[in-house]
Amino acid sequence: MSTSPLPVTDPTPDPPSTMPRSQRLTLVALLYCTQNLSLGMFTYAFLTIAQANGVSLATIGAATGLATLLVLKFLWAPLVDRYGSSRLGHYRGWLVATQSLLAVGAASLALLDPAEDFAIALVIYAALFIVAGTQDVAADAATTRLLTPSDRGIGNGFQSAGSCVAQIVGGGLVLLVYGAAGWAAAALVLAVWSALPLPFVLAWNEKTTTATQPRPRVTRKTITQFFTRPGVARWALLLLPVYTAGGTISYNLVRPMLVDAGWSESEIGTVVVIAGSAFGIVSGVTAGMFIRRLGRRLSLVALGLTQVAACLGTVALALGSDGRTAVILVVALSNIGFAASGAIVYTISMDLVRHESAGTDFTLFTTVSGIAMAVAGGLGIAAAGSAGFVPVTVFAALLAAAGVVVVGRGITPVLAAMPSEVP
Incomplete structure (x- = not known):
């Protein structure tokens, strides 16, 4: 006997005032x-x-x-x-x-x-x-x-x-x-x-x-019907990978490019890990505020454009702009774009989960996202090893721009599947 897809339920009224x-x-x-x-x-x-x-x-x-x-x-x-x-x-x-x-x-x-x-x-x-x-x-x-x-x-x-x-x-x-x-x-x-x-x-x-x-609560039926619900498969298997692929490739090429340019591990650790992460923290929190003010659709486009800007910065780095100031700027852009896109991707994924199986649903979204990003990052580094950094970073920038266009046009059915409370 066939079963009809479960609707996306959310229903989250404001939590009681016992917790501000x-x-x-x-x-x-x-x-x-x-x-x-x-x-x-x-x-x-x-x-x-x-x-x-x-x-x-x-x-x-x-x-x-x-x-x-x-x-x-x-x-x-x-x-x-x-x-x-x-x-x-x-x-x-x-x-x-x-x-x-x-x-x-x-x-x-x-x-x-x-x-x-x-x-x-x-x-x-x-x-x-x-x-x-x-x-x-x-x-x-x-x-x-x-x-x-x-x-x-x-x-x-x-x-x-x-x-x-x-x-x-x-x-x-x-x-x-x-x-x-x-x-x-x-x-x-x-x-x-x-x-x-x-x-x-x-x-x-x-x-x-x-x-x-x-x-x-979770049953076997809860898990098997995950991708059958309105908007879920379209978001998880198409739009999310397309939206993040270009930025992921670009983000993962920054460190190899600095190694190739002769930067030491300590210099990379200071600039990429510490300074880059600090930019990412500010970007993630700021992006969250933008999402609240702009809503899902506009945030997808606006924060997706930060990925495009980050990719263009990585192209400049690949072309030889490896002075310290230029590198710090590229690292900042790269982490800002990566964290900002992550905030909106997580938010839309959370909008699509069922509250009775929230942990399972959200974990499935992040697993699909993680696999897609790992594949994109790995392929990007492998391609750079054979074709060089310049063509791969240019491709990543074009892919990021295409991702914004595709998601901007294709997100409507996903947003339509969400509860009316979602801005």
């Missing part, structure tokens, strides 16, 4: 600013320190694959929606557990030596990535249910900025503390940072703030 808007936004911001800290520390600090202390490059390369555990979170996302604590609150219980485990796990790294205890540290990081993936699912679901449609732009601006915070803290601050006080102190700093959202999570009364919404 400022507190809701603060909770969301802290959750998103801490969820990728373990990945940032692993990628930018732990592996670098281990290599500097004698771990072979081949071993380091193999270890980087451990981070793929974060991509697999879609496998257990339905469990987060289906099972929860009635006493603590469904998603609140998951967040209390995961934030605590992230803090304890980071603190346990202080007992190890990054090189001598490399294998044990990898086991701890594997556990941290599974916990971080679970926290990500619960945080996305909580955000969907906590925020009104008009506040989702700001909330997802925080999400877009959050990955930049993880790079600065996990890759910048941790390395600075390591240089000044050693590995144990660096790990404890990460543990303290990971625990920052806990007081706000504990203060959140989930039952009262989400009392009018459907009870979280």
Whole structure:
């Protein structure tokens, strides 16, 4: 017997006044600013320190694959929606557990030596990535249910900025503390940072703030009907990949171009990781405010044009504009465009989720997006290796511009499938 597609339901009336808007936004911001800290520390600090202390490059390369555990979170996302604590609150219980485990796990790294205890540290990081993936699912679901449609732009601006915070803290601050006080102190700093959202999570009364919404639940039918709902397949499988492809290719070429231009790793770390991430934080939050004021359609076009500008800057870099001022400008544009586009992509994806399966739905969107971006970035770097940076960056700019046009014209059915409350 055939089944009709489930409608996109949203229904999010304003949450009760028991939790003011400022507190809701603060909770969301802290959750998103801490969820990728373990990945940032692993990628930018732990592996670098281990290599500097004698771990072979081949071993380091193999270890980087451990981070793929974060991509697999879609496998257990339905469990987060289906099972929860009635006493603590469904998603609140998951967040209390995961934030605590992230803090304890980071603190346990202080007992190890990054090189001598490399294998044990990898086991701890594997556990941290599974916990971080679970926290990500619960945080996305909580955000969907906590925020009104008009506040989702700001909330997802925080999400877009959050990955930049993880790079600065996990890759910048941790390395600075390591240089000044050693590995144990660096790990404890990460543990303290990971625990920052806990007081706000504990203060959140989930039952009262989400009392009018459907009870979280996931069945096999919920999952199989994900792409059959109006607007979902069009957004996830066509518009989203087309919109992000050009900017992703361009963004991923900046670091290889600087290496090719003779920049040292420390210079790249300072300019790309720290300064670039700072621009990304400002851009993500600012983009969220734009989304609230402009609405979805205009924001897609306006923020998509920032990607085009970023791609054009990368073309200039490929043509030889590699002076420090020019590079900083290109890095700024690249991170601004990447974070701004991320904010609107996350917002529209969140508009399309069902509140009873918010964690599962949003995770499926981000999984599709992550795969598309990984493929685009990888192909771009491979193409640059054979054809050179100039033609690939020009292609990326043209692709980004085409993406804005295609999405601007093709987004109408997606927006029509959204609830009337969505601006």
